[in-house]
Amino acid sequence: MKADLxxxxxxxxxxxxxxxxxVHGCQSGHPGGSxxxxxxxxxxxxxxxxxxxxxxxxxxxxxxxFLSNGHISPVxxxxxxxxxxxxxxxxxxxxxxxxRLQGHPTTHEHLPGIxxxxxxxxxxxxxxxxxxxxxxxxxxxxxxxxxxxxxEIQEGQIWEAAMFAPHNHVDNLxxxxxxxxxxxxxxxxxxxxxxxxxAKWEAFGWDVLDMKGNDMADVVRVLEEAKSRTGxxxxxxxxxxxxxxxxxxxxxxxHKWHGVAPNDEQLKLxxxxxxxxxxxx
Amino acid sequence: MKKYTYTDKKDTRSGFGAGLLEAGRKNDQVVALCxxxxxxxxxxxxxxxxxxxxxxxxxxxANMIGxxxxxxxxxxxxxxxxxxxxxxxxxxxxxxQSVAYSNKNVKICASHAGLTLGEDGATHQILExxxxxxxxxxxTVINPCDYNQTKAATMAIAEYEGPVYLRFGRPVxxxxxDPDQKFEIGKAWMVNEGADVSIFATGHxxxxxxxxxxxxxxxxxxxxxxxxxxxxxxxxxxxxxxVAKTGCVxxxxxxxxxxxxxxxxxxxxxxxxxxxQEYVAVNDxxxxxxxxxxxxxxYGLDADHIVAAAKKAIERKNKKA
Numbered sequence: 001m002k003a004d005l006x007x008x009x010x011x012x013x014x015x016x017x018x019x020x021x022x023v024h025g026c027q028s029g030h031p032g033g034s035x036x037x038x039x040x041x042x043x044x045x046x047x048x049x050x051x052x053x054x055x056x057x058x059x060x061x062x063x064x065x066f067l068s069n070g071h072i073s074p075v076x077x078x079x080x081x082x083x084x085x086x087x088x089x090x091x092x093x094x095x096x097x098x099x100r101l102q103g104h105p106t107t108h109e110h111l112p113g114i115x116x117x118x119x120x121x122x123x124x125x126x127x128x129x130x131x132x133x134x135x136x137x138x139x140x141x142x143x144x145x146x147x148x149x150x151x152e153i154q155e156g157q158i159w160e161a162a163m164f165a166p167h168n169h170v171d172n173l174x175x176x177x178x179x180x181x182x183x184x185x186x187x188x189x190x191x192x193x194x195x196x197x198x199a200k201w202e203a204f205g206w207d208v209l210d211m212k213g214n215d216m217a218d219v220v221r222v223l224e225e226a227k228s229r230t231g232x233x234x235x236x237x238x239x240x241x242x243x244x245x246x247x248x249x250x251x252x253x254x255h256k257w258h259g260v261a262p263n264d265e266q267l268k269l270x271x272x273x274x275x276x277x278x279x280x281x
Numbered sequence: 282m283k284k285y286t287y288t289d290k291k292d293t294r295s296g297f298g299a300g301l302l303e304a305g306r307k308n309d310q311v312v313a314l315c316x317x318x319x320x321x322x323x324x325x326x327x328x329x330x331x332x333x334x335x336x337x338x339x340x341x342x343a344n345m346i347g348x349x350x351x352x353x354x355x356x357x358x359x360x361x362x363x364x365x366x367x368x369x370x371x372x373x374x375x376x377x378q379s380v381a382y383s384n385k386n387v388k389i390c391a392s393h394a395g396l397t398l399g400e401d402g403a404t405h406q407i408l409e410x411x412x413x414x415x416x417x418x419x420x421t422v423i424n425p426c427d428y429n430q431t432k433a434a435t436m437a438i439a440e441y442e443g444p445v446y447l448r449f450g451r452p453v454x455x456x457x458x459d460p461d462q463k464f465e466i467g468k469a470w471m472v473n474e475g476a477d478v479s480i481f482a483t484g485h486x487x488x489x490x491x492x493x494x495x496x497x498x499x500x501x502x503x504x505x506x507x508x509x510x511x512x513x514x515x516x517x518x519x520x521x522x523x524v525a526k527t528g529c530v531x532x533x534x535x536x537x538x539x540x541x542x543x544x545x546x547x548x549x550x551x552x553x554x555x556x557x558q559e560y561v562a563v564n565d566x567x568x569x570x571x572x573x574x575x576x577x578x579x580y581g582l583d584a585d586h587i588v589a590a591a592k593k594a595i596e597r598k599n600k601k602a
Binding site: 059106116118129133161 | 384
């Protein structure tokens, strides 16, 4: 079931509302990266991936998504709820005691849609590769997707995985890096330069695509392009250019909203910019 | 003292290799991963028979653990293989998040544990791995004592659902357990029934405990020897039953005295039946280069040290009485 662009835009607007409300509701969490990646999540779950919200861990015959930069859990949870994995009312429990919606995603509380814990950075690419290898062994033609922060790729394990996947022709894997140029302590250029990302991933043997991550039409187009390039011997890396905090004017483009919750006044200002399209939880 | 003899000696890692092959034959979901140590982990026979079910990851242990966790999604049962040091300390956070907290059915199989890897020295001689692994919620920790037991344990963990740390070693040691044994995870094995002192031993120290039991018998001391091959979950019932009879304890392990089998036993005793206990373990230090025999003597892990510890435990018991 592929939603049209207008429907995707409406869904993304509601997910952005959910994100700021969830983070406000517990006065903690990570709105910046969540808002920046909302278009990607919306396209993935409502247009690109073949997946079943009647959740099954092994996902035989289904596409799988892994969130490696687990701190952007609000966008993941809202997307899963709207896709039918669990009741959206549960979004109100985010980061609260006895919730399945932990600060960082986990399988530990058996939340449908989550297949691995993430939060400690740099581990998800290896996990995605493992799931892709299992699909190949099972003769399962469906795909594995993963998302990573650009700051996250400063972790060494990412580059172990980067070397492994092309050597082993893991060509049923579409990974994406959220290139927003921001991390906790400031712009990536100041903290630890990432250099020429395209040249780096190409040098490791990946098929690299660029995406305008806050342009829904481009997100869908590039993800479909990536799908068409699977099965050709190379893993695929999408460099997704986004703005942290996209959709809320006072949050856009600053690392200051990486992990800070809006106050009551800021919530009001943010929600005024985001249309309620599917009903607030 | 029950008589234990052996006709053959082999390394426990070869028991792992043989068990992996059998597990692979029994269940086609079993896959193996290795970080550039196929020969050391004795994985050749598995790879020869099931080349498509083997993943060579190169010298990248963190990636190996992550890939193994991912392969469980889709039903695979991954066995990772490298040295104990690189199986635990090097990848602790990967095991913690992607395997233990995520409750993935990964079998972390670790060779060259403890001092007995010998000449390579302390960089490779991890003595903290049991402690690291047993602290992870949901992790099963197993340290078998000879070739046959390691083979049986390897086959047993393939049938168990959940994360497991399986620890074995490099040196050639006597084969004294039953080749057709059924390995029961979490169930201690009664090696010798006795009345004067309980010796709880794991891994390579079980054979040393048997040698110690023979020496003690010559001096009229009747030692009960129990093989605690599973450190977690611990067979507390077997420990308490034995202690109720003997009233004093020696624990023996090729591990730091902090965080190993001895501490697990002490915790059970402190809560249920406080009992004099002596540790045969490495005294909070790193190892060094040497032959396995030299190191076991220097660091106090051989039969003579178990004998001395047993006498001391009995003395403390008698003083208490």
